Amino acid sequence: MKVVLHICCGVCAAGVIERLISEGHEVLGFFYNPNIHPAEEYQRRLEVAHRVAKEMNFPLEVAPYTPQEWFRETVSLANEPEGGKRCEVCFRLRLKKTYFYLMNIGGEAFTTTLTISPSKSAQMVNDAGKEIGGERFLARDFKKKAGHERSVELAKKWGLYQQHYCGCQYSQH
Numbered sequence: 001m002k003v004v005l006h007i008c009c010g011v012c013a014a015g016v017i018e019r020l021i022s023e024g025h026e027v028l029g030f031f032y033n034p035n036i037h038p039a040e041e042y043q044r045r046l047e048v049a050h051r052v053a054k055e056m057n058f059p060l061e062v063a064p065y066t067p068q069e070w071f072r073e074t075v076s077l078a079n080e081p082e083g084g085k086r087c088e089v090c091f092r093l094r095l096k097k098t099y100f101y102l103m104n105i106g107g108e109a110f111t112t113t114l115t116i117s118p119s120k121s122a123q124m125v126n127d128a129g130k131e132i133g134g135e136r137f138l139a140r141d142f143k144k145k146a147g148h149e150r151s152v153e154l155a156k157k158w159g160l161y162q163q164h165y166c167g168c169q170y171s172q173h
Helices: 010-022 039-056 067-077 085-105 122-136 147-158
Strands: 002-007 026-031 060-062 109-112
Touching: 002 010, 002 085, 010 026, 010 039, 010 147, 026 039, 026 085, 039 060, 039 147, 067 085, 085 109, 085 122, 109 122
Parallel strands: 002 026, 002 109, 026 060
Antiparallel strands: none
16 A cells, blocks of 8 residues: 655654555655754754665655744644643644645555654544544554664664654753
């Protein structure tokens, strides 16, 4: 199946891509992350995503970086705790854009690397994806079967930059 994979960062993508390919899917990476702050951090993560795409031989589409769009959607949620309503809004924003991209290119399904993070709720992400894309969304918890550990292992093997916060300014402690 032709699957569009929303990629939050290259490190997370490494383990997810490996799993999707092992399941027999053709994967097209889609990098859309208006939440990442500051712009220098966005560039670092984008460079790592390109590196992983090269290492794992998959195409990577990069949507425009539009942080003002993310701020517009989340400004009223600045005081929300990590993992709360702001995260849900952020997930939906990125998954909607991925779904529209999928429909535009005629892909069969979409999913996201977001569920590989030990700090993200796979249920929250999967519920949003199913609501947006119905049966076209591949609901997964990529952290299962040591998915996160495998991503970190590949990152170390390839000497990739690994960030220590989700990306938004509110998670930067």
